Amino acid sequence: MTTRDTSGRLDEAFERLHTSGPEFRGWLTNHAPMVVEALAAHGQAGAVHRWLDLYSDRLDEFPAPVEPVTDANWREALGDPRRAADWIAYFSRAVAERPWRAVLAEWWPRLLPGLYAAATHGVIRVGHAVRALEAEENEPRLTELAHALGYWAARHLPVSGLETLPGADSAARSLDLVPLVETAEGGYLARLAAVRRLPVWAQDVTDPDTARDRLTELVRTATHRYATHGHGEETMLVHAATAPNAVLRTLDSLPRELWVPSLHAAWSASAAVTAMYGPEEPVDYVPPARLTAEEVVERALAHGDEHVIKLTDTALDVGDEQALAAALRSVELSSPLV
Numbered sequence: 001m002t003t004r005d006t007s008g009r010l011d012e013a014f015e016r017l018h019t020s021g022p023e024f025r026g027w028l029t030n031h032a033p034m035v036v037e038a039l040a041a042h043g044q045a046g047a048v049h050r051w052l053d054l055y056s057d058r059l060d061e062f063p064a065p066v067e068p069v070t071d072a073n074w075r076e077a078l079g080d081p082r083r084a085a086d087w088i089a090y091f092s093r094a095v096a097e098r099p100w101r102a103v104l105a106e107w108w109p110r111l112l113p114g115l116y117a118a119a120t121h122g123v124i125r126v127g128h129a130v131r132a133l134e135a136e137e138n139e140p141r142l143t144e145l146a147h148a149l150g151y152w153a154a155r156h157l158p159v160s161g162l163e164t165l166p167g168a169d170s171a172a173r174s175l176d177l178v179p180l181v182e183t184a185e186g187g188y189l190a191r192l193a194a195v196r197r198l199p200v201w202a203q204d205v206t207d208p209d210t211a212r213d214r215l216t217e218l219v220r221t222a223t224h225r226y227a228t229h230g231h232g233e234e235t236m237l238v239h240a241a242t243a244p245n246a247v248l249r250t251l252d253s254l255p256r257e258l259w260v261p262s263l264h265a266a267w268s269a270s271a272a273v274t275a276m277y278g279p280e281e282p283v284d285y286v287p288p289a290r291l292t293a294e295e296v297v298e299r300a301l302a303h304g305d306e307h308v309i310k311l312t313d314t315a316l317d318v319g320d321e322q323a324l325a326a327a328l329r330s331v332e333l334s335s336p337l338v
Helices: 009-017 030-039 045-058 081-096 100-114 117-133 139-154 171-176 188-194 210-231 236-253 256-277 293-303 306-318 321-333
Strands: 163-165 197-199
Touching: 009 139, 030 045, 030 081, 030 117, 030 139, 030 306, 081 100, 081 139, 081 163, 100 117, 100 139, 100 236, 100 256, 100 306, 117 139, 117 236, 117 256, 171 210, 171 256, 188 197, 188 256, 197 256, 197 321, 210 256, 210 306, 210 321, 236 256, 236 306, 306 321
Parallel strands: 163 197
Antiparallel strands: none
């Protein structure tokens, strides 16, 4: 269930947000661009500015530039969070000079190894920006893609040297095989450093259409799984579903030869988040009510938490009762935005 926003409120919100930085309090991700796009996509554009007013204390000033990123020096700047403004300026020029899909196709394989960046929020923001552009191409949405790609590039974080473990024939069984990290302490970077082994899944896939099918399976599985495993960490486990979904919703804007590596990167990120934050045991979950998709969106908006809204957005993409139950579970587990 997606709707086209003809009110202009999403574009107004993007323009309002592009004076703010991609992070606040030094390192926390600014979720507002992703949330307003999700609200507009699901018929709630009228609530965009009201939600932004509630979130406004988390909007920091746009960061200062350091040194221009160029085609000659970009490798030196990749993964340097101090260069966020430089990267955003670079991509702003790029999307002004070239078709945005060409820019995306050039940079996607460069950025894909750093999918873990900023707790996967770089790729998630790109996924929202791409959906907005596919609905309507205009200057605020092109600027949003530049900000999203710039944030991903500035926080680019590859992970290598992981030991591979045998997986299973389904995403669900393979996620069940993910070993939890030995330490349950520390923030995202500390936990990511503690991930040593991950099971493989869908590694034999070479066909782009099969890759799309497997990625769809992963998104569905991770979303369903939140209902029974989200109590492990109600915020961070959202990304086990929303990160691969950001990749999935970007596929049609990418060359087909990039679909298979996109699947593999999305699996690794989802599995790593599961390893870092998964609970020791699942729980049975029965949703408090059987609600329509529209009613679930309204509950998520009333709750207001950015991760609740984004998981609900993914749940609506999946579109079945188990996915809607996962969205309701996130409402129960998370603290509301006040």
